[in-house]
Amino acid sequence: MARRYNIRRVKIHRSYEVSEAAKLLDVSKRSINRWIDAGLPLVVRKRPRLILGKHLREFLQAHQPKKQPCRAGEIFCVGCQTPQRPAFDEVEYIPKTATTGLLAGLCPVCASMIYRFTTTATLAAASGDLKVAGHPAQQRLCDSPDPSLNVHLKEEKS
Ligand SMILES: [Zn+2]
CATH class of the missing domain: 1.10.10 (Arc Repressor Mutant, subunit A)
Structure with missing residues (x-):
């Protein structure tokens, strides 16, 4: 959203x-x-x-994008209506712009994909001790081989 x-x-x-x-x-x-x-x-x-x-x-x-009740390492699950710690303690960082992106994980309760908006500046605070695949800091070092991943994810069109 x-x-x-x-x-x-x-x-x-x-x-x-x-x-x-x-x-x-x-x-x-x-x-x-x-x-x-x-x-x-x-x-x-x-x-x-x-x-x-x-x-x-x-x-x-x-x-609403500004409402972020989750603590570090948690993502709000729409299905469960509560913040959840992603399964396997693992999320994927999906860049949206140079400085913003989504953390994507799997809800351990209902197995839906769960997403949390983040910026490169707040990424560490948002992800806490989760493992972050595709971390932007890593991508700069080793050029991601698959940059096309989920670009259209969650685009709202009216
Ligand atoms: Zn859930």
Whole structure:
């Protein structure tokens, strides 16, 4: 989730169809569906599928880029709705720009991929004592052989 949404538009006591929620937040229905796949709960699973405003708000609050409740070595799992220490004590650094990237790991509880935004400056604080594959400091030394990895990951399109 690369941008901040206007959470205040979401009424806690209302429920929204996927298309309504998309319009409200100015995102595509595909984004909403992706959030549902990523753990946004549905009140009604049959069509029209309904999302409770309260859940939508909580989901967005938990995933706004600036909100980072995780401690060093933890990544927030969307499925579990809690910070998790990645399986095998291992993450992969996926560069997005020269100075920013994502730490990608595996949730040990639900086995989803989990991601944490980081910058090269905060990488050490974010990763703590985890092993970091593709660490930017290492890449500068030995030229990564596979630079094309997951470039499109988590791009939000509306
Ligand atoms: Zn999980």
